[in-house]
Amino acid sequence: MIRSLFGSAALATLLALSPAVGTAQSLAGPYLAGRQAAILSDYEAAARYFSQALARDPSNPSLMEDAIVGQLSLGRVDRALPIARLIEEQGLRSQAAHMTVIADLIANEDYEGFLARDTETQGIGPLVDGLLVAWAMIGADDNDAALAEFDRISEERGLRGFALYHKAMALAGLGQFEAAEALFTDEAGPLQQTRRGAMARAEVLSQLDRNEEAVESLRASFGTAADPELLAMIEALEAGETLPFTHITSARDGAAEVFYSVAGALRQDAGADYTLLYARLARYLRPDHIDALLLTADLLESLDQYALANAAYKQVPADHPAYHAAELGRAAALRQSGKPEAAIEVLEQLAKRFGELSIVHSTLGDVLRQQDRFEEAVAAYDLAIELDTESVRRSWFLHYARAIALERLDEWDRAEADFRKALELNPGQPQVLNYLGYSLVEKQIKLDEALAMIEEAVAASPDSGYIVDSLGWVLYRLGRYDEAVGHMERAVELMPVDPVVNDHLGDVYWAVGREREAQFQWMRALSFVDPDETGGEADPARMRRKLEVGLDVVLEEEGAEPLKVADED
Template structure:
C-alpha cells in the first residue's frame, strides 16, 4: 500500500528546502580569510559532493574553528554528523543554528527529536508554539505525540483529528498514528476499527502497519482473523521475521503490541514513515536524515536499521552501512536481514569473495532459510558462477512448502541461470512457471521472448511477448533493444531501424545497444552510419557481453546480415 502521490509531492517541497540549505554552503567571500583551512575547505566540497558524511562533518568542524559563526559551515557540520550517526554532535550544532535564528528545517528537526529523546515534551510543544517548523507531517504529529507524552490523551486525539479533518492528503497517515496511540493506551477495539479503514476513512498501511494490525487482532483474541491477515499479506511461507508471528498465532499465543511503547516511539514512527515514503535518489539526503532520527529515538527499530543501511549503501558509504547493520541485536527477528545487508555492502565495496563466503557461512548457520540461499544465488549469478548460483536457487525453492506469487523472482532468476548454462530444456519451463504467477511481467516476457527468437523457437509467440514487454515499459532501453533485435533476427531490417534507434536514444552510452544499431544500419545499407555506431560501441567498452575484436573486424570488413531465423518448433 503506497502513500498518496499528493502527499509525496508536498513532502518533495520539504526536500527542496533541505537540499538548498545543505548545498548552499558557506559564503565564498570569507574564503580568503581562511588560508590556514584551505585544504579543509576544498576537502569539504569534495565530501559534500561524494556524500562522505563523516569527512563532511570533520572538515566543517575544522572550518568552524576558524569561522565559528559561519551559517553554511554550521549547517553542513550538523548534517554531516547526523548522517554519519553522531546524533549528540548534531544536536550541539543544531542548538547553535537555532540560537542564531537561521531558520534551518533540519536543525529544527534535530532539536525536535532531541526533545522527544529526553522526554521533554513541553520543550517540543514550546518550539512549535514559537514557530519552529520541521515539515507538513512532523509538526502536527509532534504536537499529538507530545500531548500523549504529557499524559493528555484527549489533547493528543484532538491534534490527530485536526489533521484528519483539515489535511486530506495527510489524513491516512494521521489515522494510522491515531490507531497506534489508541492501541498504546489500551483502546484496542477503536485502534483495530481504524486500521480496517472502515471507521474514519481510508488508511495507508505499510508493512509495519500490517504487523501492528495483526498484533492488535491477536490481543483481542481474534486469532483466526489475525492468521488470515498474515497469510493474505505475507503468504503461508513468510520470511523469518514474520514466520515467528505466524507460528505464535497457530499456537494460539497473542503477539505483544510493540509497534510503539511510548510517545517517543510514536515520534520515531513518524520519522520512519517519512524515511520510507520519500523516494531515495543518489544525492538526496532527506530519507536518510529521517532514518537517522528514527534510530536516534529508537535504536532497536529493525526496519529503520535495514532502511538506513540500504540508503548508506546507495550513497556508497559502506563502512557506515556496515556499522548500522551491526547494531541489530542477534535476538532481533530481523537480524538475518541485517546480516544479508552486511554481505551486500561488502560486495558493493569490492570484496565480493568475502561477501560470498559470509553468505556461505550463513547457509550453514541457517540451513532452512530461503532468504539466505536466494541471496547467495543472486551474488553468485552476478559473478557469473551460474552452476553454483543455480544450485543455491534450487535449494531455496526446495525449502518452500508452497510456491506463491511473491516467489516469482526466485523462479525467474533460477531460469536465467539455467539459460546461461545452456540448459534450455530446463530453463524454458521455469520462465513459463514465473509467468503463471505474473503473466504480464515485462522482465520475464522480454527474457523469454528474446531467448525463443534467438533459438528460432515459437517465433510468433516470442515476438508477442517482447511487444507486450515494450508496451509495459516503453522507456526501458534494454527491452526496446530486444524488440529491435528481434526484428533484425527475423530479417525485418527496415522495421528494426526505428526501434533500435529509440533504444539507443534511451541508453546512448550502452555499448551493446550501439553495436546492435550498427548491425541494423549495415543490414539496410547505411554503412557509414553503421561504422560510426560500432566505433561508439568501442568507445563505451569494456562490457562483459561485447566482443571488441569482433566489433573491430566489423569496422574493417562490414558484416553480412544473418539468415533470418525460422521457426524450428
C-alpha cells in the first residue's frame, strides 16, 4: 500500500538532513506547506510545494514519492514519470512510482517491456499485477497464455470475481462471444452485475444475434430506471441493430479496465485519495473511459475538491449519453462550493435539453428549495412527479420534498396531502413522520396523532437528534413537561451545538420550574447562532427577550397560550 501523503516518514527524513541552517530552512517551508496541502487534499498546492522541496533535495525518496502522488492525483502522469523512473533506477520500492512506470509502458503498448519486469519488486499488488500481466500477454499476441493467467488468478482466494470478469471481457474483445456469454451467465459475480458489466453483456448478446435477450437482461438489471445511455442502447437493440463490442477494443483498454474495476472495489474500503490514483490511471490509459472520468469527479467531490471535480465533469462531451449525469454532478459540486446560483443555472439549462428526465427537475427543485425559492421549487417538483416512472423508492421522496416547499409557502392543505402520500408510498419513513408530526405540533392541530407519528419516528431512528427533539417538543406542547425533559436532554446530547435544540431544552426547563438551568440553555443556544439573525426557529432576539423577562412574559407578549400550571404534586 502506498504511504499516505501526510505520513511521518518524510518528516523523519527532513529531520535527518544536513545541519546546514540555510538548506534546512529552504526545504522545511515547501515541505511543510506540501504536507498541509496533502492533508487537505489540495493536490494543486501539494504537487507544487513537494516539487519545490524536491528541487532542493532531489535524492530524497520520501519527497519523490510525495511529488509523484501529488501529480498522479491531478492526472499528470507525464510530470510524475521522470521522478518515478528515478526511483526505480535507484532500486527503491514505491507503489506510486511503479504504478506510473507501468501505466506509461502500457500506454506506449510496450507489453514486452512490462512483462520483463519483476512484479515482486516492481509491482503494484497481486491482483492488479496478475490482471495486467494477462492483458499484456494479449497485447503481445499470446492469447492462450493470457486466458490461462486469468484462470490462475481465479484460483486465488477472493480474486475469482475479478479474474473471470476480465476473462469474459478479454474473450469478447477477441471475438469469442459464445465463451464470453458463458462466463457472464455462469459466473454472475459482482462486477458482471454492475452497470458497466450489464452493458458489456448486452453488447455480447447483440453480437450473438440475441437482441431480445439483451433487452431482457437490461430490463432485469435496471427496470424502468434507465438513463439516456441505457435507453439509447435498448432502443437500438429493439430496432434490430447489432451493437459493436465497445467496452474492450485493445489490450490497453483492458489494462484501463483493471484500474477502473479495482478503483470501484477500493471505493468501499480505501480512502478516496488512494482510490483516486486508480481512477486517474484508468482515464490516462483510455481517455474515452467516461465512467472513469465520472468516478474521478465523484471522488474529488467527496474530498471537497469542488473546483477539480467541476473541471472533471466538464470534460464529458456534450454529445455523450452520460452528459446529463456529468452536469448533475457538476451542479452538485457548484452547490457544495458555495455557488448555488451557478448550480441552478446549470440545472435550468439541463432541464431544457433533458426535459423528459424526472431526476433533472427533482434535483433543480432540491437546490431551489435550499435557496428558499419555494414557488419555483414546487414547479420543478410538479414536473418531476409528473415524469416519474421509477420505483416507489424515489416517488415518496418527491412528494416529501414538495410537501416541505408547500409548507414553507403556508399551503398547508396541499403540504399535508403530500406528506401523507409520501407515507402511503413508504410507510413508517421516519423523516416524513417527524416532519409531518412536528408541523402538526407547531400548528397546534391533531396533537395526539402527531405524538404517535413522532414516537414511531423515534423508534425507527433513536439516535436522530432532530427526531428526538421533536418528541420532546410535542410533549411540551401537550403540557406534559416532566415527560419532555428526558427526551430534550437526550436531543441535546445528540446535537450539543444546535441552537434550536438547546433553545427547546431551555423552554422545557422553564416549564418545570428549573429557571436557572433554562437561562443557561438559552445562553448556550444564543452562542450557537448568528447574532444578526432574526426570525426563524433559532431567533436570537427571542432568546435574549426570554433571558430578560422569562418565558411566561414572552408568551404573553406574543399572544400565545400560557404554560399549563402543574398540580401541587
